[in-house]
Amino acid sequence: MSVIEGNILIVDDDQDILTASRLLLKRYFSSITTCAIPTEIPRLLSDNRFDAVMLDMNFGPGESSGQQGYQWLKKITETSPQTAVVMITAHGGVDIAVEAMKLGATDFVAKPWQNEKLVATLTAAVLLGKTRNEAAQLRHTNQLLTKDANNNQYQPLLTRSNTMNTVHSIIARTAPTDANVLVLGENGTGKELVARELHRQSLRADKVFMSVDLGAMSETLFESELFGHKKGAFTGANEERIGRLQAANGGTLFLDEIGNLPLHLQAKLLTVLEKRTVTPLGTNKTIPFDVRVIAATNVSKANLSDETRFRQDLLFRLNTVEILLPPLRERPEDIEPIAAHYIDLYSKKYSKPVKSISSEALILLNHYQWPGNVRALRHAVERAIILSESPQLLASDFQLSHIEPAQIEKSRQEVQEPTTNPPSTVTELNLDKVERTTIETALKQYKYNISHTAKALGLTRAALYRRMEKHGL
Structure with missing residues (x-):
């Protein structure tokens, strides 16, 4: 019979029992440790990982109640719950051993034992202990993998819009x-x-x-x-x-x-x-x-x-x-922080310098309808990081023109529009004052919803933003 890879601890105050069991079991198992003093059990369990423990029910002359065995059985199962425990008892103590099994023992052997039965009992206990240890390791590994997977796949919900703030609240x-x-x-x-x-x-x-x-x-x-x-x-x-x-x-x-x-x-x-x-x-x-x-x-x-x-x-x-x-087109306030997040992400991935978005490109991103929503924005940013050759990310780097060229051209024209202010006068017919008052009224009417206000004024969102900045609104 080949030697089984197993670590066994034998605890008994009778040196003859320890010697006989060690000489027998070392022919079948790879490691046998003996202990005559039960108070040494905590140290041995701390220093070693045992697959099985063979534990006597009573220690000291005159002891027959099994209470000491119960006490140390409890200690072992608390300290090393994966370890299988086989109780040693005299013929008259079978009932005590059965009670010990109810408390967590795996099996018991009666003294004097038959060698074949002892070896078979310890073989089953070692295999059980190894299985428990493997299961505990797998559980621990799974917990670590789960934690690592959750951390690695975590992406924040980047938002500025009120609608997404409501989502965060829910x-x-x-x-x-x-x-x-x-x-x-x-x-x-x-x-x-x-x-x-x-x-x-x-x-x-x-x-x-x-x-x-x-x-x-x-x-x-x-x-x-x-x-x-x-x-x-x-x-x-x-x-x-x-x-x-x-x-x-x-x-x-x-x-x-x-x-x-x-x-x-x-x-x-x-x-x-x-x-x-x-x-x-x-x-x-x-x-x-x-x-x-x-x-x-x-x-x-x-x-x-x-x-x-x-x-x-x-x-x-x-x-x-x-x-x-809500779709991304209905919360354009979120486009810039989301884009910034992916710029940082893909700059690291492709070992590129982190670049800012040009004003023209930002207007383009804010105007675009994003039929693929955040996923489409992410892919556009990744493209821009790869293709960019300028100090900033330009509108052309995002390669959105093949979808909506007219809209992009309109955005470019708005950026390039002269923004010179007319001569200031004190009359109430001053165009600057009229424009400011009109925009202010529209903003209040539509509760500062930029999309609705721009539509009512016949402006694009970008043009409205520019005029708001001009008037300090």
């Missing part, structure tokens, strides 16, 4: 709860960033954040991916696989593009979320799970409310709290 109030959240918004508005921010501020922040793109998942793989499957459950299932719901247990499950899920699969998802149990394919055993669900879609609220397209009972299950992300 996130702060909702995150500490376990309420399900539905995030609505066009493609590229940052729905996953909102989901990650909810997770980061939640009580589950140290657990896994599992993202599932339902839009990219085929119907045939839906159940296998979310619920898992057993080996042989279907053709090609060559190994057992855990589902996403189980993998996210204790953490947050982000269901992206939930609006693209067909009705018959919506029903299956609803059942699982209601029962909070999952049944992997190929088995009848239900497995409970505990996740916080955040869903997102680019489908409008009106279409989600159409029961021919989306189950209303599932919608009610998902949208305990609803967050609507």
Whole structure:
């Protein structure tokens, strides 16, 4: 029989027992440590990692109650919970040993023992201890990987606009709860960033954040991916696989593009979320799970409310709290800080100097409609960083002209317009004063909404900003 890689500690106050067991077991296990004084156990556990401990029930002459064994068993399981403990007892102490197993012992052997039985018992205990140690290491590794993944993928929600400040407020109030959240918004508005921010501020922040793109998942793989499957459950299932719901247990499950899920699969998802149990394919055993669900879609609220397209009972299950992300074109105040963030990011990535955005380019970015929202802005900034040859990022570096050349030319003309002030006079018909009063009135009328004010005055946003700066408004 080959020697098993295992570290065993034998604790007994009888030197004959220690000698006999060590001589026997060293032929089968790689490391045997003996201890005649139980008070040495804490030090030995601190200095070594044992797979199994063989522990006597009684120490000292006349002792037979097993209380000392219980005491040291408790100490071992508290100090090293992964270590398997095998109790040593006399023939008359079997009941005491059984009680010890209820308190956490793995097994027991009676003195005098049969060598084959002792070796078999210790072999099983060592394998159990090694399995427990490996599981503990995997849990610890998983916690570190989860923390590292959450930190590496963290991106801040950069905002200046009032609408996004409202979103931040909802996130702060909702995150500490376990309420399900539905995030609505066009493609590229940052729905996953909102989901990650909810997770980061939640009580589950140290657990896994599992993202599932339902839009990219085929119907045939839906159940296998979310619920898992057993080996042989279907053709090609060559190994057992855990589902996403189980993998996210204790953490947050982000269901992206939930609006693209067909009705018959919506029903299956609803059942699982209601029962909070999952049944992997190929088995009848239900497995409970505990996740916080955040869903997102680019489908409008009106279409989600159409029961021919989306189950209303599932919608009610998902949208305990609803967050609507406005498109980037409706919050141009956020364009500059977002662009600055990506300038810094991609300058580091491509080892380029950090450059500022020229005034002409900034007007271009503010005018652009951004059909891809923040995602499109990010790609435009990345392009500009790569292509730029000037001290500043110019409008041409962003390569947006191929989409809206007329609009860009208009922006250029506005930048190049002469801004000379007419001669100042004291008459009430002075054009400067009339212009200032008109702009001031319009701003108050539209509650300082720049887009609405510019439209009412027949100006572009850039032209309005320039005139506001001119008049100190």
